[in-house]
Amino acid sequence: MKSRRDFLGGMAALGALGVPGCGSIVIGPESKLPDRDDVIIRNAYVMTMDPKLGDLPDADVHVKNGAIVAVGRGVLAVTAQVIDGRDMIVLPGFVETHWHMWNTLLRSMSGDKREYGYFPTTLALGKAYLPSDMYQGTRLATAEALNSGITFVHDWCHNIRSPQFAQENLRALRESGIRGRFSYGAAQGHPADQTIDLADMERLHRSWAANSGGGLLSLGLAWRGVSTGATGSVSAAAYKQDFDAARRLGIPISVHANNRKGSDAIALLAREKFLGKDVQVIHATWVSPEEIRALAENGCPVSLSPYTEMRIGFGFPPTGDFLAAGIPVGLSVDTTALSGNADMFAIMKAIQNIENARALNEFKLPARRVLELATIEGARSMGVADRVGSLVPGKRADLIMLDARDVNLAVWSDPAHLLVEAAQPSNIDTVMVDGRILKREGKLTTIDTAEVAREAQAALAALRKRAGWW
Numbered sequence: 001m002k003s004r005r006d007f008l009g010g011m012a013a014l015g016a017l018g019v020p021g022c023g024s025i026v027i028g029p030e031s032k033l034p035d036r037d038d039v040i041i042r043n044a045y046v047m048t049m050d051p052k053l054g055d056l057p058d059a060d061v062h063v064k065n066g067a068i069v070a071v072g073r074g075v076l077a078v079t080a081q082v083i084d085g086r087d088m089i090v091l092p093g094f095v096e097t098h099w100h101m102w103n104t105l106l107r108s109m110s111g112d113k114r115e116y117g118y119f120p121t122t123l124a125l126g127k128a129y130l131p132s133d134m135y136q137g138t139r140l141a142t143a144e145a146l147n148s149g150i151t152f153v154h155d156w157c158h159n160i161r162s163p164q165f166a167q168e169n170l171r172a173l174r175e176s177g178i179r180g181r182f183s184y185g186a187a188q189g190h191p192a193d194q195t196i197d198l199a200d201m202e203r204l205h206r207s208w209a210a211n212s213g214g215g216l217l218s219l220g221l222a223w224r225g226v227s228t229g230a231t232g233s234v235s236a237a238a239y240k241q242d243f244d245a246a247r248r249l250g251i252p253i254s255v256h257a258n259n260r261k262g263s264d265a266i267a268l269l270a271r272e273k274f275l276g277k278d279v280q281v282i283h284a285t286w287v288s289p290e291e292i293r294a295l296a297e298n299g300c301p302v303s304l305s306p307y308t309e310m311r312i313g314f315g316f317p318p319t320g321d322f323l324a325a326g327i328p329v330g331l332s333v334d335t336t337a338l339s340g341n342a343d344m345f346a347i348m349k350a351i352q353n354i355e356n357a358r359a360l361n362e363f364k365l366p367a368r369r370v371l372e373l374a375t376i377e378g379a380r381s382m383g384v385a386d387r388v389g390s391l392v393p394g395k396r397a398d399l400i401m402l403d404a405r406d407v408n409l410a411v412w413s414d415p416a417h418l419l420v421e422a423a424q425p426s427n428i429d430t431v432m433v434d435g436r437i438l439k440r441e442g443k444l445t446t447i448d449t450a451e452v453a454r455e456a457q458a459a460l461a462a463l464r465k466r467a468g469w470w
């Protein structure tokens with residue numbers, strides 16, 4: 001271990017000196033991440049998303065050692081570096097709740113014919129992935145997430161073809177400094193009668209401290225559940241063993257369910273006692289009242305990804321039905337192979353518009369409620385609301401700052417409506433995760449986006465060639 005550490009340290013030093021030709025060399029997990037400074041944002045419009053603190057016009061947010069130490073007016077912080085928050089909106093970073101980050105390399109590749117649809121495309125290309133493609137896809141996803149104000153991701157990793165695939169995927173997450181959950185899944189085309197690589201998942205769990213990026217990342221299970229994949233329906237023996245392994249390790253579970261008309265997967269999961277607070281259910285666009293009751297009674301959170309659900313024909317997310325039942329709801333990207341981009345503003349707007357359209361009611365889902373789903377309630381649905389999701393002293397400093405002077409904002413009306421209806425990722429001036437400034441004045445501070453794009457493009461070109469894909 002020592003020699004590797006020395007090597008990495010040496011390479012980081014070379015990188016800092018600007019030695020050419022280091023582009024392809026592995027740099028240590030956190031070597032490029034900035035320090036956690038003593039910083040105060042002054043005179044911003046602060047939306048704490050905390051019911052007691054509410055919105056604070058002309059207020060300050062003081063951050064030190066990665067934590068929020070004070071929120072309010074006229075905060076005393078003599079030694080802190082000052083960030084001017086005038087004409088800016090500050091709010092918690094967005095919490096994303098289900099994203100197959102590895103296939104961001106396949107952005108917008110779901111075609112217009114059945115054989116080129118999302119599932120055959122990700123299967124064919126996923127099988128031809130190398131571990132380095134996991135790194136490239138996930139790194140591109142983290143760059144887009146941070147640029148768009150997403151500070152927490154749930155990386156639903158379902159192309160782990162060997163332990164190295166998981167390692168390379170995790171390396172991209174760690175290097176980015178983003179917070180999130182990494183859910184360990186099967187490979188594309190994995191035999192339906194076999195468990196996932198439980199030994200590797202358990203090994204990762206045992207050594208998690210070394211994988212967690214200093215505690216920013218946690219481990220979960222990307223469970224196939226009772227789904228039917230390319231190799232048929234997952235056998236009961238396999239999905240039970242996978243589930244039991246996660247419960248034994250005490251890690252949370254996540255499963256896709258009820259995305260097609262007539263599906264009763266949730267009813268089956270309820271009957272066989274597979275539901276619980278630790279089991280997140282994804283999509284559930286076709287869900288019976290009994291199934292909603294089962295989710296609510298078991299405390300299951302739900303993740304909704306309106307763009308992929310609409311684009312692939314799963315239907316409309318029944319957001320209002322889940323909220324009425326008291327089910328924690330989080331919003332998600334799912335996959336850019338279908339959604340194109342990772343834009344939480346657009347996702348919020350879609351969630352509101354779909355719900356109001358379904359209800360034939362202009363007032364059904366208020367903007368403020370949608371904003372909660374993208375922040376504090378999303379955090380609650382992922383079990384991290386004690387740490388992030390609102391701007392409260394004592395929580396970790398995951399926050400974003402938008403420039404309200406941009407032309408698509410510019411007039412000061414209702415800030416929650418502005419964020420859900422008008423704002424775009426390009427308005428994000430500053431992004432902070434765990435007190436580290438990862439975007440400032442509209443630019444990512446640690447990621448060379450030109451390099452990320454160039455390498456991702458090269459990886460995709462080589463992948464297409466290997467897979468013989470058009």
Ligand SMILES: [Zn+2]
Pocket residue numbers: 098100156256282334335
């Ligand atoms: Zn998904």
